[in-house]
Amino acid sequence: MIRTALLVAGKDLRIELRSRVxxxxxxxxxxxxxxxxxxxxxxxxxxxxSAAPGLYYLVTLxxxxxxxxxxxxxxxxxxxxxxxxxxxxxPAGVFLGKSLALAVELLVTGLVLLGxxxxxxxxxxxxxxxALPSVVVTLCALACAGTLYGALTAGGExxxxxxxxxxxxxFAPLLIxxxxxxxxxxxxxxxxxxxxxxxxxxxxYVAMGILLYGVLEET
Amino acid sequence: xxxxxxxxxxxxxxxVISRGFPLLxxxxxxxxxxxxxxxxxxxxxxxxxxxxxxxxxxxLTSGAGTVVGIDLASGDxxxxxxxxxxxxxxxxxxxxxxxxxxxxxxxxxxxRPVDEIVGAVARVxxxxxxxxxxxxxxxxxxxxxxxxxLLLRRPELWLLDEPYxxxxxxxxxxxxxLLGDVVASGATVVVSAHDPLRSGALTPRTIVMVGGRILxxxx
Numbered sequence: 233m234i235r236t237a238l239l240v241a242g243k244d245l246r247i248e249l250r251s252r253v254x255x256x257x258x259x260x261x262x263x264x265x266x267x268x269x270x271x272x273x274x275x276x277x278x279x280x281x282s283a284a285p286g287l288y289y290l291v292t293l294x295x296x297x298x299x300x301x302x303x304x305x306x307x308x309x310x311x312x313x314x315x316x317x318x319x320x321x322x323p324a325g326v327f328l329g330k331s332l333a334l335a336v337e338l339l340v341t342g343l344v345l346l347g348x349x350x351x352x353x354x355x356x357x358x359x360x361x362x363a364l365p366s367v368v369v370t371l372c373a374l375a376c377a378g379t380l381y382g383a384l385t386a387g388g389e390x391x392x393x394x395x396x397x398x399x400x401x402x403f404a405p406l407l408i409x410x411x412x413x414x415x416x417x418x419x420x421x422x423x424x425x426x427x428x429x430x431x432x433x434x435x436x437y438v439a440m441g442i443l444l445y446g447v448l449e450e451t
Numbered sequence: 452x453x454x455x456x457x458x459x460x461x462x463x464x465x466x467v468i469s470r471g472f473p474l475l476x477x478x479x480x481x482x483x484x485x486x487x488x489x490x491x492x493x494x495x496x497x498x499x500x501x502x503x504x505x506x507x508x509x510x511l512t513s514g515a516g517t518v519v520g521i522d523l524a525s526g527d528x529x530x531x532x533x534x535x536x537x538x539x540x541x542x543x544x545x546x547x548x549x550x551x552x553x554x555x556x557x558x559x560x561x562x563r564p565v566d567e568i569v570g571a572v573a574r575v576x577x578x579x580x581x582x583x584x585x586x587x588x589x590x591x592x593x594x595x596x597x598x599x600x601l602l603l604r605r606p607e608l609w610l611l612d613e614p615y616x617x618x619x620x621x622x623x624x625x626x627x628x629l630l631g632d633v634v635a636s637g638a639t640v641v642v643s644a645h646d647p648l649r650s651g652a653l654t655p656r657t658i659v660m661v662g663g664r665i666l667x668x669x670x
Contacts, residue, residue: 236560243545243556250547250584306545314508315543315600319560320533 233442236325237332244333247306254299254337259344262295266348273353284353285363285414288345289407292371295341297396300378303334304386323446327379331441335375342371359418366417366427370410373434377402380441383448406433457520459484459608459639460505464514465523467504474500476663477514482641487634490643492660498643499540501660502610505641507531519607533561536606538597540613546586550577550596553585557600571602576625590617598629609633609640 248254269287307313346367349355381399409430416426460482467475475497482488490498503509505518507528516523521531537543544553554568572581575595580588588596594614601609609630615623634640642655659666 239556239559243548243552246552247545247547306547309546311539311543312545314503314506314537314539315597317508318506318532318535318537319557320529321560 233322233325233328236322237328240321240326240329241332241336242329244303244306244330245336248333248337253302254341258295258298258302258337259341261298262291262341262345263348265291265294266345266352270352281354281356281418284349284355285411285418287353288349288355288414289370289411291345292338292342292374293403293407295345296338296374296378297399299334299337299341300382300395300399301392303330303379304382308386323449324442326449327383327441327445328438331372331376331379331438334379335372338371338375339368342367356418363414363417366410366413366430369427369434370406370413370430373406373430373437374403376434376437376441377406380437380445380448383445402437406430409433458482458517459486460516460518460641462504462514462516462523465504465511465516466513467500467509468512469509473663474509475504478663478665480658480665482639484639485634485637487630487640487655488642488658489655490641490658490660491645492666493645496660497663498660499612500663502537502612502641502643505608506535506537506610508537534606535608535610536601536604538594538601538609538611538614540616543597543600544585544593547584549582549584550588550599551581553596554599554603558603561604563603563605567603568599571599574602575599575629591619591622594618594622594626598626605638607638609638611640611642613643613645615644 266287269283269291273283307316346360346364350357350360377399381395381402385394385398409426412421412426413430415421458481460480462478462480465475465478465480466473478497478501480501490501492498500509504511504516504523507518507521507523510528511523517526518531519534521527521534523531545556548556550572551568554571555565557563558565558568569578569581572578575598577592577595577599580592585593585596594617597614614626618626630640630642
């Protein structure tokens, strides 16, 4: 399973390096969205800072939806899907590999956007650094949930629309937990409680993915 | 490997229904080791559906059958997929990876030695394109990459869906020669085509399909 996971993750990241979709499409989209959020909030620095954690995760969610669709799209052309199916890869390994690659891509984008919140939304640099570990865990959980729901909606005629609709209940606890952790890191608070929620969600999505990914692929 | 005395493929009243539509409507077929068969018929006759069933890509709805000794109704379809080679008429690879990277991925997935890749690529005449991104290949070159993929896999059963599409005369001659070698090595080959093979070098069994059934077979 681990061997398959590393193989699939390496392949997905190599495809990303070649296609540069992350660099030329996803990251600029995220930065533009953050800029628009800053403009919408107006010139008050204080308002920017207090809204920053929520806006950070809102933009990250939009960016993640693009990346999840992209991650599934590379597998879904009819010929590729059949050929790869005949490799008989372990579905649990495929799930872990795709989640790992998506997590790496989300972390790169998430770090850029975190820098963006400091520059554009005037978040305290120290607070952003304190929030970093919770951001990493939240984005990993988002990657696992996204891979699972991406497989659920992929191949359908309205996958791009279905994904946010179906995945929102799954993403909501992650976004709330991440936003609260970020907020506590900025303004002081009990970080641990929100951390536990996000870590439990991460473990739950990993377990569900390992168990269900093969079924989702077959259907 | 399959015993010489037992058929590689044995289907009895095989029915495949997908989304309420019958793709195969009671197919009886027996294929022996080291044989070449050509499945012909009009569009929608069931050629691709038959090959997909044999590849373990589609499930048997009713009837019975074995492929390379694996029961289609109760056997492990993932195991079956690993033992057959499938070349679809659509693109079969990751477009953003090079020829070498696609083959390395397949070799590692199947636990085959990576150093056989150069030989397989040379065998299909793609040495000069080994580091070319797959999306930059012509349709004929993509077919050759598909063959390299199968040579690397060394499957017991080769399933080739419309392999002559988009091949020029030189490509067809090359393809026929390769198929001859593959059959001589003991593998079983099933090719789908609109028309019977025109090559004089090969003497395949021709299977005619109409409306999801086999109308007749002739050597």
